[in-house]
Amino acid sequence: MQVPSAGREEAALEGIQDPLVREQLARKLPALRRHLGRAEEHRALLELCEELDELDAGDRLALVANLDYLLERLSVDALRRWIITGMRACEEQPERLTRYLRLEDELARASLAFEASGNGLETFRAPLQFYANGLAGRPLELKNRRNAVLNGPPLRAVITANSLLLPEGYSIVDGTDHFRLYCAAVAHAVAHLRFSPMHQDAGSLKPMSIAIISLIEDARVEYLLALDHPGLRRLWGRFHAPARNETALTFRALTRRLACALHDGRVEDENYWVNKGVQLFRERLADPYDYRAFREIGSILANDLGQMRVRFNPQQYVPEPAYCDDNSFLWNFGEPQPPPQQQEQLFVQGVRVERVEREDGGGEGGAGTLVEVEQRFSYPEWEYRTQTERQDWVTLIEKPVQLGGSPRIEVTIPRHRVRQSIFSLIKANQLSRSAKLRRQWEGDQLDLNGTIAALVDYRSGVQPDPRVFTKPGRHAPKPSVLVLLDLSESTNDRIPGRYDSVLDVAKGATIVLCEAIGEAAERFAVHGFSSNGRHEVEYFRVKDFDEPFGEAQAQRVLALRGEHSTRIGAALRHACGLVSEQPGDHKVVLVVTDGEPSDVDVFDRDYLIEDAAMAVRVLRGRGVISFCLTLDPKAKGYVSRIFGNDFLIVDELVELPFHLSKAFVKLLNR
Amino acid sequence: MHGIVEQYLIKTEPYYCPSGKEIDLFKSAYHLRLPMMLKGPTGCGKTRFVEYMAWLLKKPLITVACNEDMTASDLVGRYLLDPSGTVWHDGPLTTAVRYGAICYLDEIVEARQDTTVIIHPLTDARRILPLDKKGEIVHAHPDFQLVVSYNPGYQSISKDLKQSTKQRFGAIDFYYPDPEHEATIVAHEASVGHEVAAKLVGIAAKSRALKGRGLEEGISTRMLVYAAALIRDGMRAMDACRLAMTRPITDDEALHKALDGFIEAHFA
Known part of the structure; x- marks a missing residue:
């Protein structure tokens, strides 16, 4: 800690x-x-x-x-x-x-x-992300929106073209079923994305007009989406409920009543203004796609409110009910544009947190890790221009994994699926007709030699051996597989359409893989590396060959963070040494990386590639197979120079767990 | 037509609603006796299409559902014992080759690769099936055609056809029909109103958007037909959709929640 x-x-x-x-x-x-x-x-x-x-x-x-x-x-x-x-x-x-x-x-x-x-967003993030993607029919990234001030108005969702910022938590005042509240917010956002014109010029509209026009627009798009999703009407309806008892004549109360009445489509409200709004709205429903006509209603109603001398405080106003967005999606206010500002704020926040994390992590050591002290190793590097090996050129430091610091990521990969597939793959591949068990008591086919021997025995009056069948045996290869994770800075990149980074997915995939393999009792280890110049190639042993995969190891995987660069050659040589110590004659290093080798002190693009290729040749010479899973779609050029044919480009990153398990099993059976 | 394969003739017209040119394409391919591969996700109508084409072409259809434990002898035949000694029994593939039927190998990737290679001499210009155990070479009947189905989805991670097998086939891509057609199909198959069918199709469309982002495969047309039939018989829509659609396709709780959200969005 x-x-x-x-x-x-x-x-x-x-x-x-x-x-x-x-x-x-x-x-x-x-x-x-x-x-x-x-x-x-x-x-x-x-x-x-x-x-x-x-x-x-x-x-x-x-x-x-x-x-x-x-x-x-x-x-x-x-x-x-x-x-x-x-x-x-x-x-x-x-x-x-x-x-x-x-x-x-x-x-x-x-x-x-x-x-x-x-009941916060984090609790529901996974199902909500699925819900949003499905309802929108395309990836819609969900982001967190944090309440920055204690005494500010409650937060509302913010919609942009490709993402949706949701408040990190609603309060109990907004409703008790927060999953449904978030669903309502997502559905509302999808309605806007599908039916609202984006960023209309606000021009000289008064704030009150903007608020009322937005409210009418909310009702219009909800009406449209509910046409083919009638259940959404009920979903939204639950959050209108408190407004039904509202009697005050303040701006907030009146707009809540109007929103509720528009949703219900009834005109029985005691208030003339609310009834007028519903009446006008209903008249225009003949063509619900006519944005202009509905905008007119908003102007009329705002004008009425002005004449009724209803006070409006734009600073305190938030759209009601709670699932609504802040309407910034609808308007273009000219100079200080709210939606980019929001994003920028979020971005700045994100960076700040990241930097502070790193400050913390730098100085202090971690307890309870596998490697208690740092160990230093020297490795050569291949200089392709002179075709010579630079002796003791790189210093590799085995460091303990620092626990904490990195928030726990939710592994959204359906574990059972990978587990099942690994399990069946390992089992299926073990069943091998090439390993035929002869002289069995029972089996699919006759064992020709056994049968002849039995017949000979029978004819010569000796008790024949009844074991005359063959059946397929199981290969029991016990290879040692070392999964080597690239932990360079670029693995922190976010994946478009998702809320996690490349490293998060790699971590999730690793955990799922480890759990699945752990059950199948194969010998494997998980190590990671990054580099900061030739004097500091960091190497982390996350899980070693002879330890089981449990909670502590999973914590270590989660605690990994991406920083610095990718000097892959030294890491490969080190991994080779470790895997070579393992018993058996089948040894594999499986590299998971997201980009080409690079480092801060190397400016020749080919240098590290050639060195890595040499490292792979060294590995091969020592009987260690290497295989690379890369997430870089443009990797083919350099990765084939390093690994020959032993690589796979995973272009759909979410499929990494499957490719990882597939590659793992393939390597087991090489 | 030989009596043995006559029993495989499809007597009544199966319901099939074309969503493209696939009927004409298949007819032309059959004219050349080109081996055909029907690719597409599960439950989108591949098997129904083959039945329909067999009916249309008035050819017997022999269907074999492939599985992992299927051996080559299960396809070509084997010697069996009877009181007089050993007798040869043709397998389904040999029967189709000998007497002229369409042989349909359903989900061919499920079969092991050493089994699938026996179709190689049948699917090139030679059109022969060597029965090595019997010492016979069967020349294909002029009416014989081989059709396989193949789901190029997630299955391909563990199982895939060899290139040498793939390249012997012509292929037609299948996908779930467009919403209008799909609703018509569901309404017809399960005898429900078009409105219910359209809602079910809407739910399925949302689940298909999650393919590769959580779901291996979206909800298939076949599942929609099941759910629609349950609704027709009086089950609550929510229950029917859960039973026939969302619960079978995934075990993941987060996905269940999202899928239930889609059902709620359509059925008020």
């Missing part, structure tokens, strides 16, 4: 304004540490505490006093959502908020239980 040292902690606490809170927190932090798994959590908590200035002094202290209890049940992110829920639900009721933060309010307990049961 990595935790900031005492000195850094004190410095971090200085960001908190309130001296009382700072003092109490300083006292509590050591005890709280057991609830905070990673360094990021620690930092997130301090950041959260800095933001508590939004609250009353008394409320702040009450909250800090309860931190122990709360963090025992919630992650820091969930705690943050719990506070936001309280602030939203107790708007303009300061006494109730105090009770909420002291956990004396009914809602506080309900919301706590709710957050503790895990």
Whole structure:
């Protein structure tokens, strides 16, 4: 576990304004540490505490006093959502908020239980991603949208042409079935993507007009999508329910009533304005594809509201109900364009987190890893221009895998499928008609020699041997396979249409493969490498030949991170040495990489390729087979120079697990 | 026509709704007795098409479902014992070759490669089937044609046809029919209204968008027919779709949730 040292902690606490809170927190932090798994959590908590200035002094202290209890049940992110829920639900009721933060309010307990049961986007990400891709009929990347300020308006989804940013969590105020709420948000987004014109010029439209026109547009696209998906009407309908009891005449209440009435298609509302809206909407449903006609309704209704002197505060307004998006998809506001801004914000956030992670990981060693100390090895490298070997040219350092630091990725690959396929592949390949078992008690065919011998015995009056059959035997090759993962920086690239990186997929594939092979009891190891110049080729033993694959090994795989470059030759030579120590005469190194060899101190493109090719020849000479799975679609040129015919280009990355298992089994039976 | 293969004649017209030129293509290929390969995902109508073509051409159809344990003798025949000694029994392939039938090897990749090579001399200009155990060479009847079906999906990871086998065939690609046709087919096969059929087709279309992104294969037309038949007999649409469509195709919980979402989106 990595935790900031005492000195850094004190410095971090200085960001908190309130001296009382700072003092109490300083006292509590050591005890709280057991609830905070990673360094990021620690930092997130301090950041959260800095933001508590939004609250009353008394409320702040009450909250800090309860931190122990709360963090025992919630992650820091969930705690943050719990506070936001309280602030939203107790708007303009300061006494109730105090009770909420002291956990004396009914809602506080309900919301706590709710957050503790895990209802954020991360919980539902996998099914939602499938749902979004299926409903949109194309890859639609789901991204996380984090609530940056405690006291801000609730977050709404943001739609862009190819991705959908969803709030990382809704609160219990928005509804209790959050999976359905997310589904409703995805369906709403798909409706916009299919039927809404994108980025209409907002021109001189007033904010109120924009809000009302957007609301009408929401109703129109939902109507259109529900034409061939009638069930979606009910899905959306559940979240309109609270609006049915609304009686106030504020802008928020009126628009909620209108949205609900448009959804229900009824005109029985007590309010004239709402009824007028529904009436106009229904009149235009004869041609629901006519965007202009519906936009007109919005203008009329906004105008009416203006005359009714209904107050509108654009800063506080959020579209209702909660599944709606923020409508930035519909408008082009000229200069400061909201959608790119949103993306940029998210991007900056992402980079910041990444950098901090690395800062942390650099200095401190990890505990509980396979290699306790760093070991250094020297390897030669091949200089193709002079056709000579540079002795002791590269320094390879075996390092322990640092646990933590990398968030746990969800392995979205259906494990059982790979497991089944590996299992059946291994078994099927073991069943071999070339290994014929002779002289069997039973079998498919007669063993000619056995039969003749039996007949001879029979005729000469001797008791014949009844074992006269043959049956196919099972090959039991026990090869040693070393899976060598490329951990260079480029493996952090995201895959288009998905929310994970190349490395994430490779990790997932490795875990699934390891679990599957583990059951089939083959000898295999998983190692990884990256390089930072010739003096620092890092090599990680994630799982070794003689250890079983369990939780600890899986943690190590997940903790791997991509950095630096790909100096593959040295890693291959090292792997060769390790695999050669294994018993048996069938040895394989299976390389998984995403690009061509490169390093910071090499400028000749061919140099590392030629060196790697030489390493492969060395391996072959020592009886070790090498095989390369590459994720680079343009790899053919160089990868065939290195590995000859022993490579496979995986262009559809999501299929990596299958190709990996297929390659593995193929190599087993070489 | 020889009495032995007459029993393989298809007497009544099977329902087949063409989605392209496949009927004409197949007719022309049969005219040349070109071996044919029907490629496509499971449950999209390959077998029904062969039945329909056999009916249309008025030729007997001998179908063999291939599997991993099938040996060459299961196809060509073997010696069996009877009171008088050993007698030769033709296998289904030999029967088709000898008496002139269409032999349909369903899911040929399921058979092991050493089994499939026996069709090689049949599928080039020689058109002969050597029975090495019997010491006979059977020359193919003029009416004989070999048709195989083949699913180039995920199966190909573990199993694939050799190039030398593939290159002996003409091929027609099959895919699920377009939504309008597919709904018509489902409505006809399961005797349900077009509206229900169209909803089922809508669900299937969404699942097919997940192919390779979680699902090995989308929901097939055959599954839609099953689900539609259950709905016709009074089962709730949600239950029928789960039973016949979403639960069989995957064991993954996240996918079940998403697929259930699609069902809910179509059936209010």
